[in-house]
Amino acid sequence: MFNREIYIERRRQLRDQVSGGLILILGNSDSPMNYKDNTYHFRQDSNFLYFFGLDFQNLAGLIDVDSGEEMLFGDDFSMDDIIWMGPQESMQTKAARVGIKKALAYQKLFSQVGEAVKRGRKIHFTPPYRADNQLVLLELTGIAPSHQKAAASLELIQAIVSLRSVKDAGEIEELQKAAAAGYQMHVAAMKMAMPGTWEQKIAGTIEGISLANGNPPSFPIILSQNGETLHNHDHSNVLEKGRLLLVDAGAQTSMHYASDFTRTSPVGGQFSQQQREIYEIVLQANNLATELAKPGASYLSIHLEAAKVIASGMKALGLMKGDVDEAVQAGAHALFMPHGLGHMMGLDVHDMEDLGQIYVGYDEEIRPVSQFGTAALRLGRKLQPGFVITNEPGIYFIPALIDQWKSEKTNHEFINFDRLEAYRTFGGIRLEDDLLITETACELIGERIPITPEEVESTMK
Amino acid sequence: MFNREIYIERRRQLRDQVSGGLILILGNSDSPMNYKDNTYHFRQDSNFLYFFGLDFQNLAGLIDVDSGEEMLFGDDFSMDDIIWMGPQESMQTKAARVGIKKALAYQKLFSQVGEAVKRGRKIHFTPPYRADNQLVLLELTGIAPSHQKAAASLELIQAIVSLRSVKDAGEIEELQKAAAAGYQMHVAAMKMAMPGTWEQKIAGTIEGISLANGNPPSFPIILSQNGETLHNHDHSNVLEKGRLLLVDAGAQTSMHYASDFTRTSPVGGQFSQQQREIYEIVLQANNLATELAKPGASYLSIHLEAAKVIASGMKALGLMKGDVDEAVQAGAHALFMPHGLGHMMGLDVHDMEDLGQIYVGYDEEIRPVSQFGTAALRLGRKLQPGFVITNEPGIYFIPALIDQWKSEKTNHEFINFDRLEAYRTFGGIRLEDDLLITETACELIGERIPITPEEVESTMK
């Protein structure tokens, strides 16, 4: 937990940006696996963590924007709780740790909000993403779960996005810890990427590294020799010589800050010529994006620059043809990179995705693009100092997509479909770093994980 | 997945035990962590796994008891799904793998069940334990989430309990794999139990071992030098010389079968005289329970025999006094062991706890006991061949509970409260093995994890 002054100040700024009414921030509860009391690792809601700091189940925060009053709702522990779960600080003490004077029993939340609703006061809430909180919101506001997303407060969403987008010094320190654990995870995975090894064995081992550093990974580990599947959570293959192992994984610190890195290693430790050629293009795109990322530059424009590196590299290999700028404008590169260059990162690996990617990644100036590929870009707007973002270009050979484009002649003026046959079992390559936008440019968060082909090969020796 | 014949036969037996209507088994969906698409490890519902075998999200099974018709509901994948999540078998193929001919789109579930409800047919369902499935059930049946548990089908619950309680050969093989991974976890933890080590580092490392074997642990790891807290998921301490590290942890196989073991090790590798004395009592209780566990014996009676070993050992140390049988009858031993001797285990670590412990652990002959301590016993009924259970006696010194009993003079005729002062910071010891009830006795599942003080000390060397 940060110093209480941090939370007091964050809530003060939040109140300043919301015009009136009550701000309700629901904390999370335990999520059941296979029965009610067998639960997943508790993950507090990130907005609750940001403004109320307390990493416990079954809490809610309420801020009266008009009076400035702040309340925390939650229950004290019974003797039975103490026997099974250990001694706990009182709610009053917990509240005081984050600068809140008024702690009330959880049940009081219903009367407090109910009364405000009766008096016609506005209740600002964020879009709920867990069904149990949807049931709480239903009881609190009478709004059906299917209508809650639409009823969420745009004013609150925009206020939170404006605050959380810019990371402070304490947050950057946490992000660096997350990066250090991510470094360990990736180096361990590289060293394990040998023929005959079960993917799940590697995935489990590096998940253990994140856990041993404080928390589960910041997102479900993507790890596969079928790297062409962008979010591959199936780790059932046994690694084969000649394949590439793509690992997209990051750690989560005790305070729940994230890292998110991708590396691609040759199973067995040596890139083939064909692999190295594609790898160098992805690396070039990654390096260029880092060079271009600075305050004032839109991430959409950097995404397109990276796409040009890919199109131009593929053209040099004879896999694409025609004018590179035109190819990218037509979206032909998206056959090979059907995803965006990156996203915001912070308490969430896709930071604030619960609030709506459109508010986090775009603004009135930079609007989302509907073209296949770029449509998947989560962050388009202009960068600002204090933003933390990922830089993750990739090249994939997705047989089902290639076949579809070929048969539908999609962008056939830019693609040499015949040449692609030799790449059908190639898989995919993605290289991802985490960047902090500084006053004038950007810097990598954490020590850079081995990334040149030479560094990767020497790590695997 | 087992052979399709297994699932066909299980469903046939289930139909035989339910008198009429429709049996609805909802599969699980992904559970969000901090936003909708950032999800925990998928955990399929155990009843769904048992009867329908398919380990995928967003499925439902429907069995028409009267016509014998069986249906599987779920959606096929789109091209977008394939790009992000990889190629998948069709629903039709998946259904065929578990012997079901009729695969329908998920949305069809609503019309099928809706029509049956209109025609007044009985819909048998199990008590839902996830809020998202409560919302599905609400839409399907019109029953409010708060009433669904009471509306669940007792007939279905009892049929499932009678089938799942007795494990078949394939299940026992899976349980042995889970035990083997649990063995690795515990030996790794013992070796790491050195002064200066962060508890979370050990917990994370052994969670990684379970994951590397196929799945997350079967339940949140309990690991602490404050072993007196029965379900301690706070791993924030740094181990200190002179303390005991209690680790209660088990693995989950790829097919989701569980293990559940507890060992207690002296931080640094050497038991003190005081620790060894208490340890030997717990070990004696554990050994006696294994000796007594056989078909026809009630687990309630074995729980009470273990309690007598504890009371008698504590009396020999001068911590209890008076007649041992009377002390146990009064529940005085529960100051030191406020929990039950064990529970059923299988697909769930507390097997079938979603169905209601009263139906799993008790029957008309053996009823639950309300006395503090024994009230926490999850399994009381007579054992049968094929039951898989845990054997987990313990002795704890819980300051808050000792103070309460002392000040309220609870069982003061059996407790030497003054002598307990020397044990205030002792912590707790629990020793847990997993047992398979055979035709005549029982056997341990898996190789026994080092358990005598000598074995533990030599493992830690």
Ligand SMILES: [Mn+2]
């Ligand atoms: Mn990323």
Ligand SMILES: [Mn+2]
């Ligand atoms: Mn147990």
